[in-house]
Amino acid sequence: MLTVFLAVASMGATMADAHIDTKPDWLVKPTDEQMMWVYPQAAAKSETPGYVQLQCRVAVEGNLKACGVLTEEPQGMGFGEAALSLTPQLRFRPALRKGQPVESEVRIPLRFSVPKDGPAPPPSAPEIVAKARRLVLAMGLDSAVKAYQERVLGGLYAEDRASTFTADERKALFEAAQEIAVEYKPKLIDTAAEVYARTFTPDELDTALAFFEGATGRHLVGQQKQVAGDVGTALRNQWKEIFKETRGRFCQKAPAAKGCVLPGAS
Template identity: 30%
Template sequence: MGLAALAVAGAARADPPRVSPPEWLVRPDGEDLADSYPGLARALSIEGRATISCAVDVKGRLQDCVSPTASPQGLGFDKAALEMSRLFAMRPRTVDGEPVAGGTVRIPIRFTLPPPGGASAIPEPFVTPAALDAARRAARLSGIAGRLARGLAGDLDRIEADSADPMVRAQGLAALTEARRQASPQVAEVVARSIAAQLSPAEVHQWVSHMNGPAQRKLDARGPELTRAFAAAQATHTQIVLANARDTFCGRQDCNGETSLADMRALAEAPEAIIDKPRWSRAPSLAEARAAYPLAAQAFRLSGWAMLQCRVTQGGGLEDCEVVAQGPRRLGFGAAGLKVAASYRLDPDLLAQGAAGDRVNLPAVFSIERGTPPTRVRPRPSRALALAREIVRAQGIEAQADHAADLGQWLLSHQPGLDAAVARDAGEAYRGAVIADLPNLLNDHAAAYAAVFTEPELAGMAAFLRSRAGHLATGRDDAFNVRLAQALGEIQVKADAQARTAFCAAHVCAAD
């Protein structure tokens, strides 16, 4: 659901110093508002507003923001508005032409939703009761209706970490969950009607016969065995992909983590550290170190290090940290070292001796075992293997691998704080490795099928997947998918409206 409007304006306070009127250099747009919109309020179609009050620093950035008002309360509009404060920047006030810090600004933010609307209804063809009953059996036996109903309820998981107050969130989720649970029979019915609208009675009968046939019964019985084989194939694929991606990436970028002459010179020229033998009362946990580990380096199993120099605070923490040297140089280990530096605390005994204010060298080492990629056993070519490959393709493994490649490339290419060229090379190396190894992944999955089914059984399964019914069963019929998506969208809108009515009977849902 998109967002219709973002209203922001600055209103100056009466108390000096003031920022009036605010001259915005950067402020969030509708897409930023959509990203920040509280998930529970969005699901329940509740609009709101909030005000943030912030100090303005010398660069025009907002600091020390608070949200004195928000309405309706408890739905997270105040926290969402505070999250958006980092997206504002204004021209700072000046004294004698020089920018100075100071002043406050109040920003009202209005959270609005677009008016309801949707695609035109798809006409329902006439379907005989017998044909609809058969379509209901196909929907039930194939598991499509059950998966979609579970997905309708499972979509609420994203709200669990929402910014709403815990009690309000629990009550809102309960209303949404109950409304969508009650919609399950409607999901099953729209799946059946969509099947009946796309397939002839003979094609529906073919689908039901396939689901009741011996090959399907064997698939149900041997399902856990196949699942384990597929998981093993995927694990092998992942390890080989990452190893090959690392080789490609390190052919383009320097992955050497050894200390160079330039590093030694940087260490020698750095300001002298006074605390030469620091003792720490707290150091980063394993989880904190993992969270700081550069994503590409961790994925490609590359070790690295950084040497920081920091100042000790009165409480024993570290501030004003600078990266003196790092290796490999461009893979983000310096930024990772700065992250873990926040977790260190100097030993109280050293603080008692006057260590506060002194500088200290802090080595940050990130190490990961590389291991050896597994060796594949390539299956021997056969007609059974060729049929199994056709089955695996029909089930969409290539599309899944392509999606995984795109997602991995995006994640590796959008690493904050990493050199853009390095991030781009990491993403391209990963995607290329996934696509290059896809034929082997297909073979591994096909070999798992060929080990369970006879050649005639594989031939029957492949023949069904070539049929129109097989295309519907595996999500390869665009007309069926469009019809189903629209019908499910209508069910969700009605269920969420029902949930909103139930929720708003016990809560204030209108903005002041």
């Protein structure tokens, strides 16, 4: 799978309306992530960049309307449609005439680019990875991986029950997913170990191992499930208090709002 990073380049707006004192300007531009999600699939696979120029009307509220594609390069790969799909998320400061916002026209250039991936980081020394793997296991991350897989499998099975699959087909799907989970668990742990090996120095790994493989560390890991449950309960109770206080503060600021009754009011 191609890893892509999409940059917004040459962003700007050219004003086509006359008698405007202040031109429209960007308020919310498309992000790299937004452009990544709309990048045409065939173009991404072939590492083909694209350029689109849109023409839109900027409403007095700052949203875009009546957008059309003026230029699309290369044509026929979906870059125009991709650019148009971004327009509901874009916002402008509207043009001003005598200090009042007015509708105006803008031309918006969007450049879709797929830079070449950089070189992969060199693998860590085997002895460092072995230490990191010990740390991953000592910290209980293998249990976290298992719990995550179980949640994913449970969700898959629950969603699939509402599908058109038969009972036998659902059972086969669930069994296949379980088999894959068992096969991939060591790979996930190894991946985590490689990350730890690249992130921490050997001395830091030794220090962490000494703690998590010691009595205090083992006790801490063993209590994680109970502590997580207790913290979750405490946070839920705290959230109720926060909600109550927020509602009270809101009613102080907007006493006429529906459902707000201030103390002493009759």
